Amino acid sequence: MTRGHPPTPADGAPRAALGHAPQRPIRSFVLRQGRLTSGQERAFRELWPRFGVDWQPGERLDPPALFAADPSLRCDRPITLEIGFGDGESLAAMAAAAPERDFIGLEVHRPGVGHLLLALAQQGLTNVRVLRADATPLLATGLPSASLDAVQLFFPDPWPKQRHHKRRIVQPGWIATVARVLRPGGTFHLATDWTPYADWMLAVLDGAPELFENSAGPGRFSARPAQRPLTKFERRGQRLGHQVHDLIYRRR
Ligand SMILES: C[S@@+](CC[C@H](N)C(=O)[O-])C[C@H]1O[C@@H](n2cnc3c(N)ncnc32)[C@H](O)[C@@H]1O
Known part of the structure:
Protein backbone atom coordinates (compact mmCIF):
# COMPACT_ATOMS: atom_id res chain seq x y z
CA MET A 1 0.00 0.00 0.00
CA THR A 2 1.24 3.50 -0.83
CA ARG A 3 2.31 5.46 2.24
CA GLY A 4 -0.60 7.54 3.60
CA HIS A 5 -2.93 6.62 0.76
CA PRO A 6 -6.10 4.56 0.83
CA PRO A 7 -5.75 0.86 0.12
CA THR A 8 -6.67 -0.63 -3.23
CA PRO A 9 -9.16 -3.53 -3.24
CA ALA A 10 -6.20 -5.98 -3.48
CA ASP A 11 -4.70 -4.47 -0.29
CA GLY A 12 -7.99 -5.25 1.44
CA ALA A 13 -8.11 -8.93 0.39
CA PRO A 14 -9.10 -11.06 3.39
CA ARG A 15 -6.13 -12.89 4.93
CA ALA A 16 -8.06 -16.16 4.65
CA ALA A 17 -8.15 -15.66 0.86
CA LEU A 18 -4.37 -15.34 0.95
CA GLY A 19 -3.97 -18.64 2.81
CA HIS A 20 -3.61 -17.20 6.38
CA ALA A 21 -5.74 -18.12 9.38
CA PRO A 22 -8.78 -15.81 9.82
CA GLN A 23 -8.11 -12.79 12.05
CA ARG A 24 -10.34 -10.75 14.35
CA PRO A 25 -12.04 -8.00 12.34
CA ILE A 26 -10.31 -4.60 12.48
CA ARG A 27 -12.46 -2.18 14.47
CA SER A 28 -12.83 1.53 13.74
CA PHE A 29 -13.35 2.30 17.46
CA VAL A 30 -11.91 1.66 20.90
CA LEU A 31 -14.65 0.97 23.41
CA ARG A 32 -13.97 3.48 26.19
CA GLN A 33 -15.63 2.43 29.43
CA GLY A 34 -16.80 5.94 30.40
CA ARG A 35 -19.08 5.97 33.47
CA LEU A 36 -22.76 6.64 32.98
CA THR A 37 -24.26 9.54 34.91
CA SER A 38 -27.28 8.66 37.06
CA GLY A 39 -29.47 10.38 34.43
CA GLN A 40 -27.99 8.20 31.70
CA GLU A 41 -28.51 5.03 33.82
CA ARG A 42 -32.14 6.03 34.22
CA ALA A 43 -32.38 6.77 30.48
CA PHE A 44 -31.32 3.20 29.65
CA ARG A 45 -33.92 1.79 32.08
CA GLU A 46 -36.82 4.07 31.19
CA LEU A 47 -36.21 5.39 27.67
CA TRP A 48 -34.53 2.47 25.87
CA PRO A 49 -37.92 0.71 25.44
CA ARG A 50 -39.23 3.87 23.68
CA PHE A 51 -36.27 4.79 21.44
CA GLY A 52 -33.84 1.86 21.55
CA VAL A 53 -33.55 -0.96 19.01
CA ASP A 54 -32.00 -4.27 20.06
CA TRP A 55 -30.05 -5.74 17.19
CA GLN A 56 -27.45 -8.51 16.96
CA PRO A 57 -25.18 -9.35 13.99
CA GLY A 58 -27.01 -11.98 11.92
CA GLU A 59 -30.41 -10.32 12.38
CA ARG A 60 -32.02 -8.10 9.73
CA LEU A 61 -33.95 -4.93 10.56
CA ASP A 62 -36.92 -3.50 8.64
CA PRO A 63 -36.25 0.28 9.00
CA PRO A 64 -39.81 1.62 8.39
CA ALA A 65 -41.23 -0.85 10.93
CA LEU A 66 -39.03 0.72 13.65
CA PHE A 67 -41.10 3.90 13.44
CA ALA A 68 -44.59 2.43 13.09
CA ALA A 69 -46.72 2.06 16.21
CA ASP A 70 -48.72 -0.49 14.21
CA PRO A 71 -46.52 -2.16 11.52
CA SER A 72 -49.59 -2.71 9.29
CA LEU A 73 -50.08 1.09 9.17
CA ARG A 74 -46.45 1.94 8.42
CA CYS A 75 -45.80 4.70 5.93
CA ASP A 76 -42.47 4.83 4.16
CA ARG A 77 -40.94 8.20 5.07
CA PRO A 78 -37.35 9.01 4.11
CA ILE A 79 -34.90 7.52 6.60
CA THR A 80 -31.43 8.87 7.47
CA LEU A 81 -28.81 6.72 9.24
CA GLU A 82 -26.16 8.55 11.29
CA ILE A 83 -23.03 6.51 12.07
CA GLY A 84 -21.12 7.40 15.27
CA PHE A 85 -23.35 10.20 16.61
CA GLY A 86 -21.12 10.84 19.66
CA ASP A 87 -23.27 12.64 22.26
CA GLY A 88 -26.15 12.84 19.75
CA GLU A 89 -26.84 16.57 20.24
CA SER A 90 -26.44 17.34 16.53
CA LEU A 91 -28.56 14.32 15.55
CA ALA A 92 -31.36 15.49 17.88
CA ALA A 93 -31.13 19.00 16.38
CA MET A 94 -31.38 17.61 12.82
CA ALA A 95 -34.35 15.43 13.76
CA ALA A 96 -36.12 18.37 15.43
CA ALA A 97 -35.60 20.47 12.29
CA ALA A 98 -36.92 17.73 9.96
CA PRO A 99 -40.09 16.21 11.47
CA GLU A 100 -41.05 14.86 8.02
CA ARG A 101 -38.05 12.45 8.08
CA ASP A 102 -37.05 9.54 10.33
CA PHE A 103 -33.54 9.05 11.74
CA ILE A 104 -31.65 5.99 12.97
CA GLY A 105 -28.65 6.81 15.17
CA LEU A 106 -25.81 4.36 15.62
CA GLU A 107 -23.14 4.59 18.33
CA VAL A 108 -21.05 2.11 20.34
CA HIS A 109 -20.20 4.41 23.28
CA ARG A 110 -22.75 3.87 26.09
CA PRO A 111 -22.60 7.35 27.70
CA GLY A 112 -23.21 8.92 24.27
CA VAL A 113 -26.25 6.70 23.75
CA GLY A 114 -27.57 7.62 27.22
CA HIS A 115 -27.01 11.31 26.46
CA LEU A 116 -29.04 11.09 23.23
CA LEU A 117 -31.88 9.16 24.90
CA LEU A 118 -32.23 12.00 27.43
CA ALA A 119 -32.14 14.66 24.67
CA LEU A 120 -34.85 12.84 22.69
CA ALA A 121 -37.16 12.66 25.70
CA GLN A 122 -36.49 16.26 26.75
CA GLN A 123 -37.26 17.53 23.23
CA GLY A 124 -40.27 15.23 22.77
CA LEU A 125 -38.89 13.80 19.51
CA THR A 126 -40.65 10.79 17.98
CA ASN A 127 -38.69 10.43 14.70
CA VAL A 128 -35.42 8.95 16.05
CA ARG A 129 -34.48 5.35 16.90
CA VAL A 130 -31.17 4.45 18.54
CA LEU A 131 -28.94 1.41 18.10
CA ARG A 132 -25.91 0.61 20.21
CA ALA A 133 -24.04 -1.36 17.57
CA ASP A 134 -20.99 -1.48 15.32
CA ALA A 135 -21.85 0.07 11.93
CA THR A 136 -19.76 -2.41 9.96
CA PRO A 137 -21.84 -5.61 10.40
CA LEU A 138 -25.06 -3.59 10.39
CA LEU A 139 -24.26 -2.15 6.95
CA ALA A 140 -22.95 -5.48 5.64
CA THR A 141 -25.98 -7.64 6.43
CA GLY A 142 -28.29 -6.01 9.01
CA LEU A 143 -30.32 -3.76 6.70
CA PRO A 144 -32.19 -4.47 3.45
C1 LIG B 1 -14.66 11.33 16.85
S1 LIG B 1 -16.23 10.79 17.40
C2 LIG B 1 -17.35 11.93 16.60
C3 LIG B 1 -18.71 11.92 17.24
C4 LIG B 1 -19.75 12.86 16.60
N1 LIG B 1 -20.08 12.45 15.25
C5 LIG B 1 -19.26 14.30 16.62
O1 LIG B 1 -18.96 14.83 15.53
O2 LIG B 1 -19.22 14.88 17.71
C6 LIG B 1 -16.48 9.31 16.47
C7 LIG B 1 -17.57 8.43 17.07
O3 LIG B 1 -17.82 7.33 16.20
C8 LIG B 1 -18.08 6.19 17.00
N2 LIG B 1 -17.76 5.01 16.17
C9 LIG B 1 -16.55 4.70 15.66
N3 LIG B 1 -16.63 3.57 14.94
C10 LIG B 1 -17.93 3.18 14.98
C11 LIG B 1 -18.63 2.07 14.44
N4 LIG B 1 -18.01 1.15 13.69
N5 LIG B 1 -19.95 1.95 14.69
C12 LIG B 1 -20.60 2.88 15.45
N6 LIG B 1 -19.98 3.96 16.00
C13 LIG B 1 -18.66 4.09 15.77
C14 LIG B 1 -17.17 6.36 18.21
O4 LIG B 1 -17.65 5.63 19.34
C15 LIG B 1 -17.21 7.86 18.43
O5 LIG B 1 -18.21 8.24 19.36
Whole structure:
Protein backbone atom coordinates (compact mmCIF):
# COMPACT_ATOMS: atom_id res chain seq x y z
CA MET A 1 0.00 0.00 0.00
CA THR A 2 1.24 3.50 -0.83
CA ARG A 3 2.31 5.46 2.24
CA GLY A 4 -0.60 7.54 3.60
CA HIS A 5 -2.93 6.62 0.76
CA PRO A 6 -6.10 4.56 0.83
CA PRO A 7 -5.75 0.86 0.12
CA THR A 8 -6.67 -0.63 -3.23
CA PRO A 9 -9.16 -3.53 -3.24
CA ALA A 10 -6.20 -5.98 -3.48
CA ASP A 11 -4.70 -4.47 -0.29
CA GLY A 12 -7.99 -5.25 1.44
CA ALA A 13 -8.11 -8.93 0.39
CA PRO A 14 -9.10 -11.06 3.39
CA ARG A 15 -6.13 -12.89 4.93
CA ALA A 16 -8.06 -16.16 4.65
CA ALA A 17 -8.15 -15.66 0.86
CA LEU A 18 -4.37 -15.34 0.95
CA GLY A 19 -3.97 -18.64 2.81
CA HIS A 20 -3.61 -17.20 6.38
CA ALA A 21 -5.74 -18.12 9.38
CA PRO A 22 -8.78 -15.81 9.82
CA GLN A 23 -8.11 -12.79 12.05
CA ARG A 24 -10.34 -10.75 14.35
CA PRO A 25 -12.04 -8.00 12.34
CA ILE A 26 -10.31 -4.60 12.48
CA ARG A 27 -12.46 -2.18 14.47
CA SER A 28 -12.83 1.53 13.74
CA PHE A 29 -13.35 2.30 17.46
CA VAL A 30 -11.91 1.66 20.90
CA LEU A 31 -14.65 0.97 23.41
CA ARG A 32 -13.97 3.48 26.19
CA GLN A 33 -15.63 2.43 29.43
CA GLY A 34 -16.80 5.94 30.40
CA ARG A 35 -19.08 5.97 33.47
CA LEU A 36 -22.76 6.64 32.98
CA THR A 37 -24.26 9.54 34.91
CA SER A 38 -27.28 8.66 37.06
CA GLY A 39 -29.47 10.38 34.43
CA GLN A 40 -27.99 8.20 31.70
CA GLU A 41 -28.51 5.03 33.82
CA ARG A 42 -32.14 6.03 34.22
CA ALA A 43 -32.38 6.77 30.48
CA PHE A 44 -31.32 3.20 29.65
CA ARG A 45 -33.92 1.79 32.08
CA GLU A 46 -36.82 4.07 31.19
CA LEU A 47 -36.21 5.39 27.67
CA TRP A 48 -34.53 2.47 25.87
CA PRO A 49 -37.92 0.71 25.44
CA ARG A 50 -39.23 3.87 23.68
CA PHE A 51 -36.27 4.79 21.44
CA GLY A 52 -33.84 1.86 21.55
CA VAL A 53 -33.55 -0.96 19.01
CA ASP A 54 -32.00 -4.27 20.06
CA TRP A 55 -30.05 -5.74 17.19
CA GLN A 56 -27.45 -8.51 16.96
CA PRO A 57 -25.18 -9.35 13.99
CA GLY A 58 -27.01 -11.98 11.92
CA GLU A 59 -30.41 -10.32 12.38
CA ARG A 60 -32.02 -8.10 9.73
CA LEU A 61 -33.95 -4.93 10.56
CA ASP A 62 -36.92 -3.50 8.64
CA PRO A 63 -36.25 0.28 9.00
CA PRO A 64 -39.81 1.62 8.39
CA ALA A 65 -41.23 -0.85 10.93
CA LEU A 66 -39.03 0.72 13.65
CA PHE A 67 -41.10 3.90 13.44
CA ALA A 68 -44.59 2.43 13.09
CA ALA A 69 -46.72 2.06 16.21
CA ASP A 70 -48.72 -0.49 14.21
CA PRO A 71 -46.52 -2.16 11.52
CA SER A 72 -49.59 -2.71 9.29
CA LEU A 73 -50.08 1.09 9.17
CA ARG A 74 -46.45 1.94 8.42
CA CYS A 75 -45.80 4.70 5.93
CA ASP A 76 -42.47 4.83 4.16
CA ARG A 77 -40.94 8.20 5.07
CA PRO A 78 -37.35 9.01 4.11
CA ILE A 79 -34.90 7.52 6.60
CA THR A 80 -31.43 8.87 7.47
CA LEU A 81 -28.81 6.72 9.24
CA GLU A 82 -26.16 8.55 11.29
CA ILE A 83 -23.03 6.51 12.07
CA GLY A 84 -21.12 7.40 15.27
CA PHE A 85 -23.35 10.20 16.61
CA GLY A 86 -21.12 10.84 19.66
CA ASP A 87 -23.27 12.64 22.26
CA GLY A 88 -26.15 12.84 19.75
CA GLU A 89 -26.84 16.57 20.24
CA SER A 90 -26.44 17.34 16.53
CA LEU A 91 -28.56 14.32 15.55
CA ALA A 92 -31.36 15.49 17.88
CA ALA A 93 -31.13 19.00 16.38
CA MET A 94 -31.38 17.61 12.82
CA ALA A 95 -34.35 15.43 13.76
CA ALA A 96 -36.12 18.37 15.43
CA ALA A 97 -35.60 20.47 12.29
CA ALA A 98 -36.92 17.73 9.96
CA PRO A 99 -40.09 16.21 11.47
CA GLU A 100 -41.05 14.86 8.02
CA ARG A 101 -38.05 12.45 8.08
CA ASP A 102 -37.05 9.54 10.33
CA PHE A 103 -33.54 9.05 11.74
CA ILE A 104 -31.65 5.99 12.97
CA GLY A 105 -28.65 6.81 15.17
CA LEU A 106 -25.81 4.36 15.62
CA GLU A 107 -23.14 4.59 18.33
CA VAL A 108 -21.05 2.11 20.34
CA HIS A 109 -20.20 4.41 23.28
CA ARG A 110 -22.75 3.87 26.09
CA PRO A 111 -22.60 7.35 27.70
CA GLY A 112 -23.21 8.92 24.27
CA VAL A 113 -26.25 6.70 23.75
CA GLY A 114 -27.57 7.62 27.22
CA HIS A 115 -27.01 11.31 26.46
CA LEU A 116 -29.04 11.09 23.23
CA LEU A 117 -31.88 9.16 24.90
CA LEU A 118 -32.23 12.00 27.43
CA ALA A 119 -32.14 14.66 24.67
CA LEU A 120 -34.85 12.84 22.69
CA ALA A 121 -37.16 12.66 25.70
CA GLN A 122 -36.49 16.26 26.75
CA GLN A 123 -37.26 17.53 23.23
CA GLY A 124 -40.27 15.23 22.77
CA LEU A 125 -38.89 13.80 19.51
CA THR A 126 -40.65 10.79 17.98
CA ASN A 127 -38.69 10.43 14.70
CA VAL A 128 -35.42 8.95 16.05
CA ARG A 129 -34.48 5.35 16.90
CA VAL A 130 -31.17 4.45 18.54
CA LEU A 131 -28.94 1.41 18.10
CA ARG A 132 -25.91 0.61 20.21
CA ALA A 133 -24.04 -1.36 17.57
CA ASP A 134 -20.99 -1.48 15.32
CA ALA A 135 -21.85 0.07 11.93
CA THR A 136 -19.76 -2.41 9.96
CA PRO A 137 -21.84 -5.61 10.40
CA LEU A 138 -25.06 -3.59 10.39
CA LEU A 139 -24.26 -2.15 6.95
CA ALA A 140 -22.95 -5.48 5.64
CA THR A 141 -25.98 -7.64 6.43
CA GLY A 142 -28.29 -6.01 9.01
CA LEU A 143 -30.32 -3.76 6.70
CA PRO A 144 -32.19 -4.47 3.45
CA SER A 145 -30.62 -3.22 0.21
CA ALA A 146 -31.72 0.27 -0.93
CA SER A 147 -33.64 0.82 2.33
CA LEU A 148 -32.21 4.25 3.31
CA ASP A 149 -32.50 7.72 1.87
CA ALA A 150 -29.32 9.12 3.44
CA VAL A 151 -26.27 8.02 5.42
CA GLN A 152 -24.21 10.52 7.40
CA LEU A 153 -20.78 10.12 8.96
CA PHE A 154 -19.63 13.22 10.83
CA PHE A 155 -16.11 13.52 12.25
CA PRO A 156 -15.24 9.81 12.36
CA ASP A 157 -12.12 8.89 14.35
CA PRO A 158 -9.24 10.05 12.09
CA TRP A 159 -6.67 7.41 13.17
CA PRO A 160 -3.84 9.78 12.20
CA LYS A 161 -0.88 7.39 12.58
CA GLN A 162 0.14 5.51 9.44
CA ARG A 163 0.04 2.14 11.22
CA HIS A 164 -3.59 2.83 12.26
CA HIS A 165 -4.89 3.86 8.83
CA LYS A 166 -6.39 0.39 8.46
CA ARG A 167 -8.75 1.31 11.34
CA ARG A 168 -10.28 4.23 9.45
CA ILE A 169 -13.91 3.37 8.83
CA VAL A 170 -13.87 4.76 5.28
CA GLN A 171 -12.29 1.99 3.17
CA PRO A 172 -13.05 0.75 -0.37
CA GLY A 173 -14.88 -2.37 0.85
CA TRP A 174 -16.78 -0.47 3.53
CA ILE A 175 -18.18 2.20 1.20
CA ALA A 176 -19.60 -0.62 -0.94
CA THR A 177 -21.71 -1.62 2.08
CA VAL A 178 -22.92 1.99 2.43
CA ALA A 179 -23.84 1.92 -1.26
CA ARG A 180 -25.76 -1.34 -0.71
CA VAL A 181 -28.15 0.16 1.85
CA LEU A 182 -28.74 3.46 0.00
CA ARG A 183 -31.53 3.79 -2.54
CA PRO A 184 -30.47 5.08 -5.99
CA GLY A 185 -30.16 8.88 -5.72
CA GLY A 186 -29.72 8.67 -1.93
CA THR A 187 -26.94 10.70 -0.32
CA PHE A 188 -23.82 9.83 1.65
CA HIS A 189 -22.65 12.92 3.59
CA LEU A 190 -19.28 12.91 5.35
CA ALA A 191 -17.44 15.62 7.27
CA THR A 192 -14.05 15.72 8.96
CA ASP A 193 -11.71 18.28 10.51
CA TRP A 194 -8.61 16.17 9.72
CA THR A 195 -7.39 17.25 6.27
CA PRO A 196 -5.38 14.05 5.52
CA TYR A 197 -8.55 12.03 6.26
CA ALA A 198 -10.62 14.39 4.06
CA ASP A 199 -8.17 13.68 1.20
CA TRP A 200 -8.39 9.93 1.95
CA MET A 201 -12.23 10.04 1.89
CA LEU A 202 -12.15 11.91 -1.41
CA ALA A 203 -9.77 9.35 -2.95
CA VAL A 204 -11.80 6.35 -1.73
CA LEU A 205 -15.18 7.74 -2.82
CA ASP A 206 -14.09 9.32 -6.09
CA GLY A 207 -12.37 5.97 -6.71
CA ALA A 208 -15.76 4.23 -6.89
CA PRO A 209 -17.60 6.14 -9.67
CA GLU A 210 -19.74 3.07 -10.36
CA LEU A 211 -21.24 3.44 -6.86
CA PHE A 212 -21.13 7.16 -6.04
CA GLU A 213 -21.18 10.50 -7.84
CA ASN A 214 -19.46 13.44 -6.12
CA SER A 215 -22.15 16.13 -5.96
CA ALA A 216 -19.46 18.85 -6.04
CA GLY A 217 -17.70 17.30 -9.05
CA PRO A 218 -14.71 14.93 -9.06
CA GLY A 219 -11.87 15.91 -6.71
CA ARG A 220 -13.91 18.63 -4.97
CA PHE A 221 -15.24 19.14 -1.47
CA SER A 222 -18.79 20.42 -0.88
CA ALA A 223 -19.86 23.59 0.87
CA ARG A 224 -21.17 22.93 4.36
CA PRO A 225 -24.98 22.53 4.04
CA ALA A 226 -26.99 24.83 6.31
CA GLN A 227 -28.93 21.88 7.78
CA ARG A 228 -25.82 20.27 9.30
CA PRO A 229 -25.56 21.47 12.93
CA LEU A 230 -22.15 21.89 14.59
CA THR A 231 -21.14 18.67 16.33
CA LYS A 232 -19.18 18.29 19.58
CA PHE A 233 -16.06 17.09 17.73
CA GLU A 234 -16.37 19.82 15.15
CA ARG A 235 -16.30 22.46 17.92
CA ARG A 236 -13.18 20.78 19.31
CA GLY A 237 -11.60 20.88 15.84
CA GLN A 238 -12.48 24.57 15.52
CA ARG A 239 -10.79 25.32 18.86
CA LEU A 240 -7.67 23.60 17.51
CA GLY A 241 -7.84 25.71 14.31
CA HIS A 242 -8.66 22.75 12.04
CA GLN A 243 -10.32 23.29 8.69
CA VAL A 244 -13.57 21.35 8.19
CA HIS A 245 -14.35 19.52 4.94
CA ASP A 246 -17.76 18.25 3.86
CA LEU A 247 -18.16 15.58 1.17
CA ILE A 248 -21.58 14.80 -0.33
CA TYR A 249 -22.05 11.88 -2.71
CA ARG A 250 -25.11 10.61 -4.58
CA ARG A 251 -25.73 6.88 -4.90
CA ARG A 252 -25.89 5.95 -8.58
C1 LIG B 1 -14.66 11.33 16.85
S1 LIG B 1 -16.23 10.79 17.40
C2 LIG B 1 -17.35 11.93 16.60
C3 LIG B 1 -18.71 11.92 17.24
C4 LIG B 1 -19.75 12.86 16.60
N1 LIG B 1 -20.08 12.45 15.25
C5 LIG B 1 -19.26 14.30 16.62
O1 LIG B 1 -18.96 14.83 15.53
O2 LIG B 1 -19.22 14.88 17.71
C6 LIG B 1 -16.48 9.31 16.47
C7 LIG B 1 -17.57 8.43 17.07
O3 LIG B 1 -17.82 7.33 16.20
C8 LIG B 1 -18.08 6.19 17.00
N2 LIG B 1 -17.76 5.01 16.17
C9 LIG B 1 -16.55 4.70 15.66
N3 LIG B 1 -16.63 3.57 14.94
C10 LIG B 1 -17.93 3.18 14.98
C11 LIG B 1 -18.63 2.07 14.44
N4 LIG B 1 -18.01 1.15 13.69
N5 LIG B 1 -19.95 1.95 14.69
C12 LIG B 1 -20.60 2.88 15.45
N6 LIG B 1 -19.98 3.96 16.00
C13 LIG B 1 -18.66 4.09 15.77
C14 LIG B 1 -17.17 6.36 18.21
O4 LIG B 1 -17.65 5.63 19.34
C15 LIG B 1 -17.21 7.86 18.43
O5 LIG B 1 -18.21 8.24 19.36
